[in-house]
Amino acid sequence: MTDQSVPEARTPAPEEGAVDALQEGASEHASSLEGLSRRKLLSTVGATGLVLGAAGGAVGYAARPAEATPLTSVGADQVMFHGKHQPGITQGLQARGHLVAFDLAAGAGRKEAAALLRRWSQTARRLMAGEAATQDDTDVARDAGPSSLTVTFGFGHSFFARTGLEKQRPSALDRLPDFSSDHLDKKRSDGDLWVQIGANDALVAFHALRALQKDAGSAARIRWQMNGFNRSPGATAHPMTARNLMGQIDGTRNPKPSEPDFDQRIFVPSTGEPSWMANGSYAVVRRIRMLLDDWEKLPVTAQEDVIGRRKADGAALSGGTETTDMDLDKTDAKGNLVVPINAHARITRPDQNGGAAMLRRPFSYHDGFDGDGVPDAGLLFVCWQADPVRGFVPVQRKLDRGDALSRFIRHEASGLFAVPGGAAEGEYVGQRLLEG
Ligand SMILES: C=CC1=C(C)c2cc3[nH]c(cc4nc(cc5[nH]c(cc1n2)c(C)c5CCC(=O)O)C(CCC(=O)O)=C4C)c(C)c3C=C
Numbered sequence: 001m002t003d004q005s006v007p008e009a010r011t012p013a014p015e016e017g018a019v020d021a022l023q024e025g026a027s028e029h030a031s032s033l034e035g036l037s038r039r040k041l042l043s044t045v046g047a048t049g050l051v052l053g054a055a056g057g058a059v060g061y062a063a064r065p066a067e068a069t070p071l072t073s074v075g076a077d078q079v080m081f082h083g084k085h086q087p088g089i090t091q092g093l094q095a096r097g098h099l100v101a102f103d104l105a106a107g108a109g110r111k112e113a114a115a116l117l118r119r120w121s122q123t124a125r126r127l128m129a130g131e132a133a134t135q136d137d138t139d140v141a142r143d144a145g146p147s148s149l150t151v152t153f154g155f156g157h158s159f160f161a162r163t164g165l166e167k168q169r170p171s172a173l174d175r176l177p178d179f180s181s182d183h184l185d186k187k188r189s190d191g192d193l194w195v196q197i198g199a200n201d202a203l204v205a206f207h208a209l210r211a212l213q214k215d216a217g218s219a220a221r222i223r224w225q226m227n228g229f230n231r232s233p234g235a236t237a238h239p240m241t242a243r244n245l246m247g248q249i250d251g252t253r254n255p256k257p258s259e260p261d262f263d264q265r266i267f268v269p270s271t272g273e274p275s276w277m278a279n280g281s282y283a284v285v286r287r288i289r290m291l292l293d294d295w296e297k298l299p300v301t302a303q304e305d306v307i308g309r310r311k312a313d314g315a316a317l318s319g320g321t322e323t324t325d326m327d328l329d330k331t332d333a334k335g336n337l338v339v340p341i342n343a344h345a346r347i348t349r350p351d352q353n354g355g356a357a358m359l360r361r362p363f364s365y366h367d368g369f370d371g372d373g374v375p376d377a378g379l380l381f382v383c384w385q386a387d388p389v390r391g392f393v394p395v396q397r398k399l400d401r402g403d404a405l406s407r408f409i410r411h412e413a414s415g416l417f418a419v420p421g422g423a424a425e426g427e428y429v430g431q432r433l434l435e436g
């Protein structure tokens with residue numbers, strides 16, 4: 001029963017009286033609480049019908065049975081760290097996200113990078129399983145289950161020169177072209193290493209962020225960090241496509257894993273080049289500010305023309321429901337196209353871009369208000385593809401020439417990262433690059 005791999009410092013210390021209560025029907029569990037992982041503790045007591053909670057107004061952690069309070073599935077949901085692909089690509093949107101870029105420290109090279117990726121992978125595996133990070137865990141995520149935590153690691157263009165691995169740099173990682181409408185802040189762009197953290201609990205996500213930052217030690221320092229969010233699971237009456245901060249249903253036409261060409265579009269094939277990128281993917285990250293003061297002045301019908309879809313239910317302006325195919329040729333009584341020629345959802349379609357497709361998996365962000373009250377809010381646009389030159393780039397080139405949405409958004413930061421395939425048991429992410 002006891003999981004010796006979990007540091008004692010992270011085990012819950014039941015409040016006085018709590019153990020007594022636990023012993024009613026669960027004495028074997030109460031006596032072996034020491035050493036249980038956070039997740040195992042929750043599921044074990046859950047199975048006995050008892051749930052530990054921090055109820056009762058106690059300061060800090062109080063393992064106290066809260067009768068008939070089930071552990072919600074939000075906390076219990078777990079994503080596996082090991083697998084063919086890294087986590088955090090095909091999973092559903094999480095309520096909380098941190099995007100962080102690190103630069104290797106001066107003097108740190110391939111050896112230090114390998115040790116760092118090993119440490120990071122171990123930490124990510126533990127945290128995603130609901131376990132403690134280290135002996136001196138901060139307890140920030142104590143009481144919570146894994147909460148669908150995912151941690152994803154990527155390498156930026158500059159990583160390869162710093163580690164003497166230029167020959168291993170994929171051509172797909174060539175720098176993105178300049179786009180005429182870009183307003184990029186270089187300090188918040190690019191980076192040697194990129195980490196994406198997502199979870200359905202804000203404390204679980206922050207806990208992972210802090211643990212990974214500590215793991216970086218003297219090998220790497222944070223270059224930039226962005227914090228994002230999505231709707232909380234269970235907030236809507238039934239599962240729905242997400243909304244963004246413009247109020248639109250966003251994600252409707254994302255490629256679906258059930259589609260036959262999904263893997264081909266999103267992942268480097270297992271026989272792909274370079275071989276260390278087998279089953280990996282490329283993430284384009286753009287911090288896109290929404291000019292909400294301008295957007296919110298538009299009547300809803302004008303907003304709908306900008307996108308080409310209805311705001312309420314996401315259906316194409318040509319009719320039907322959210323999932324009905326858009327009729328690009330449909331005209332109204334006056335002969336005008338019902339989906340305007342410059343509508344964002346028309347212009348970005350794969351069939352209008354030589355098949356270019358990407359999996360969009362964004363977080364919204366809000367970093368307060370500028371001095372004049374203008375919101376600094378928008379989309380941390382993260383999209384995944386097997387090759388950005390055939391995914392993001394042609395679509396963004398077209399958007400850069402001006403679609404109807406362009407005057408309401410501004411690209412303020414950018415990054416492109418090679419995200420290797422998932423680590424097998426006993427391996428760390430990027431091992432085939434760093435030790436190959
Ligand atoms: C370069 C790629 C894209 C950027 C940048 C982008 C920014 C952006 N998009 C929205 C809102 C919506 N986008 C929608 C569809 C859509 N957008 C892209 C690409 C980029 N968007 C694609 C490939 C698609 C799907 C096209 C298709 O296959 O039909 C939609 C419609 C609903 C949907 O399908 O998701 C909305 C709404 C915002 C707000 C934004 C920048 C802030």
Ligand SMILES: [Fe+2]
Nearest residue numbers: 344345348360
């Ligand atoms: Fe879009």
